[in-house]
Amino acid sequence: MSASKKTFRHRRWGLRLHQSLVFSPLFCRAVGAGGTGRAQRVFFPGCSLAAYAPHHVLAVSDYLRERLEGVGVLLKCCGKPLRLASLKESFQARFDSLRSELDRMGAEEVIVACQNCYVLFNQLDERRRVRSLWTLFEEQGLPEGLCGSAEGLEASIQDSCTTRGIAEITGSVRSLLDELGVTVHEMEFSRERARCCGYGPQIVSGDAKRGRQAMLKRAAESPCETIVSYCASCRSAMGLDGRKSLHLLDLIFGAPPPSSGGPMRDWLNRWRARQLLGRSA
Template identity: 35%
Template sequence: MERIKINDHILNHIYKETKNCIECNKCMKNCPMLNEFCKTPKELFKEIINKKEIDLNIPYSCSQCGYCIKVCNENVDLKETFMDLRKYIVKENKGVPKSLNAGSILFHQRSSFSKMFTSFIYPKKDEGIKRVFFPGCSIMAYSPEIVKSTYKYLYEKLPGMGYLQKCCGHPTYLTGDLEKFNIYFSNLKNDIDKMKADEIIVACSNCYNTLKKNTNNIKIKSLWEVISEVGVPDNIKDIGKNIDTVFSIHDPCPTRNEIKIHESVRKIIRELGISIEELKYSKKQTLCCGSGGMIKVTNNKLALNQMKKRAAQGKSEHIISYCQECVESMRQGGKKSVHILDLLFKFPFYKELEFDQVENSLIKKWINRYRGKKITKSKKL
């Protein structure tokens, strides 16, 4: 893999992290990538400092899950260190290095911000917009029908509910291209400002974090908190009480610190009457599903190993999550897996009792996203 020279500013930052590392190896235990490159983070950082260069594959193998900082008593933040290295590499290279084979990410982002995959719904004029539902890309790529059903339910429960289908730009941020991310996010922010809502209700964990970190004067709220507050649809309360299937629950790592989200999801599942088991590493201590940090593109072998490892930690053959990327990762890891929205709005699941998503091809995902625009634009709720 290509090696990149590092300037003194970045080396000084790495040196500070090196001094703080006491080589306790707590971060090594469950990090998807460290064991592939070193015996301790201190060892890795010392090598980088001595050579004044880094293997491009190292920062782009970090899943950005944040487990390291969660378990480190010395606050060594490997996540941000590797993210800073990504930003530095893109700046020095004047773009994302071609050797990363990140063309699919760049295509995804260009397309996601095009008019072809962007749509809005404004509520009735006499209601005015109070809130906007922002589903994100991945759940729409899986099922536009589920997105439609979710919006319809929110609209019934909460007057003044608008809708915005667009990407948050997080994949671009993960490449390290901060300049392009700012352009994309500014595009999104303009659309949000035009809708003049007080609150954005977000389904995707990465979108939730991205919006929360980059917006002011508007409330960002998780879809799971909202459904927990208004309750599940009356016709499916306790629908799972007579079902023998027990689900292992996987928490997405982007919202590992959002206790309200963890509690809300579990409350929703209880209202459905679904039985769950907690994984050993859950909530704040959750582990990466294998898709974090775009490593499925930049280090696919590492990503697949993590998917299998994480999926195997569940005793059940069924895993439930509230992130579509996590659901797909658990399926690739060898388990049957569903999104919580499957259990809320996809009733055939209860008739068939399979409780496993059907994999969509890449083309089907883009078709779904285009269909989703047409479904929402028609306003036939």
């Protein structure tokens, strides 16, 4: 067997293992509104945010419940990695199960923190309204006391390539940063011209070296030492060259403590997010 075929088979095996784990009961949880199993609105944080900062998942859930009625949470993956790898049948089965769970919860609206999830739900789930967490933050307002809390910080923005053409999302992100007091220095390629952070091509190609090179190249385009992302995967990618890489939620709810541990840490954080949501139910 050629080296390329071995790499291809190994990549697909790794993706299937990842998806089997991320859809398992160990890392998933559905929490209804008001102690019930149902919710008019469902916050869908996505698996990457849970892997990065489980306390952000809980903090956003609490924020939404304070401001909106009938908010529940569904902690699960949208299955996008399978779609990127052209595993169409596996992806469709995963996404269908996700829609069925939202149906069981009675969800009329899904609020997403992940840009990949936002695009998938808009494309494939005609049963409910899809809302970006960032436009909702702008509409509802930041938590009390945060206006100007990041004054003095100068940063660039890594726009998610999956939603780069959606002006209401890129605009809301900048409005929130302005309200926080951040001085933004735009990259040459931003908003609708934003370049990929390199994470997606790494999944597709299975080539970690190629993915890392793309990540380093994109981070080097920032005129600032600090880069703010609103995608957990982008946040991870933009910190590889030693720059300070922040998630927008870090500026709202506080950054998680620095840690190392790679994939094992990510899985532990997903489990922690599940446990935190269980205690808040």
